Amino acid sequence: MPLTDIQVRQLKSRDKDYKTADGGGLYVHVSKTGSKLWRLRYRFDGKEKLLAFGAYPAISLARARELRADAKALLAEGIDPGAHSKAEKQKHAALTEHTFAKIAAELIEKQRKEGKAETTLKKKEWLLAMANADFGDRPITAISAADILVPLLKIQDAGNYETAKRLRSTVGQVFRYAIAMARAENDPTYGLRGALISPKVSHMAAITDWKGFSALLRAIWTYEGGSPSTRAALKLMALLYTRPGELRLAIWEEFDLERAVWTIPAVRTKMRREHQKPLPPLAVEILKAQRAETGSNYRVFPSSIARDKPISENTLNQALRRMGFDKHEHTSHGFRASASSLLNESGRWNADAIEAELGHAGADEVRRAYHRSRYWEERVKMANWWAGEIAKR
Secondary structure, X not given: OOOOHHHHHHOOOOOOOEEEEEEOOXXXXXXXXXXXXXXXXXXXXXXXXXXXXXXXXXXXXXXXXXXXXXXXXXXXXXXXXXXXXXXXXXXXXXXXXXXXXXXXXXXXXXXXXXXXXXXXXXXXHHHXXXXXXXXXXXXXXXXXXXXXXXXXXXXXXXXXXXXXXXXXXXXXXXXXXXXXXXXXXXXXXXXXOOOOOOOOOOOOOOOOOHHHHHHHHHHHHOOOOOOHHHHHHHHHHHHXXXXXXXXXXXXXXXEEOOOOEEEEOHHHOOOOOXXXXXXXXXXXXXXXXXXXXXXXXOEOOEOOOOXXXXXXXXXXXXXXXXXXXXXXXXXXXXXXXXXXXXXXXXXXXXXXXHHHHHOOOOOOHHHHHHHHHHXXXXXXXXXXXXXXXXXHO
């Protein structure tokens, strides 16, 4: 017989769970703790299945019967009510939980665990904050290309063309991650390609002829301003031509001065793989002097303001400005272009050896491994030759 509300209300717990049927597959599951849970037993594709409706009294007897009727109606149409219920819950989650901001934060955290540079992640977070201001709290599936265009045009109208392009790219990364995680079906940023003004490409300023580079070297070696860390870093930038961040953030345990090798950890290289640099005698001499200067500090180039922090790239560029080289003439990053141009121009060295020394990516993993092993001896000779040329200027 069908249950009455009074009967359901008076159901008591027992030593073990038990069921009381209402009919049509609907029953109350009474647990040992006294909870009363509505369940519907049904068959679909020849298999017996179970559907949960919730707990009494939050779900009343009348409401449980309505849910049973809804489930029976779906079965009559050949639809599995359990699968339908799951799909509805996922749809609700997509509207309430899978917001752009939450998925963007999840992507950043994933990339942080993968070892992406913190500087890169901070830039992405800064960019995403602009997008979040416009649609961060919206479900990612409800965001269209027109919605994304709003913050992009704001940034572009302010004259920040490069920032707008980077934001479009970063928002696209969030959508592609959402697609991979089955939380979105398309990337609206794809349709925005070509919608933004392309910024004029400006390369890092660098002196690439021996006459101008020689004048720069003389200025560096006679420079008396700044801290000892700044002066040593500038000399080593000229000698080793690494990326500024690779040098500034160096710590002493990366250097083997006896073997004259510097091992830059993967986390700090652009290509995210360990990179070894041969150290010419002049570089070892500068490093030994800097070691005496830093004492027990683990950093090779500590800031004179906060000894637990490294010097900044701005510090190196400002030193170049004080020497008379403006930002359109040479930057700290420009030493790489200077070395690349002059080493290739010399005609003495294999172009692949130069690329390997610069830490550029090869065509594939095999080629990169080949670069590291095959060209090491040539790279050592090249480092010594380059140091000799610098010493002559």
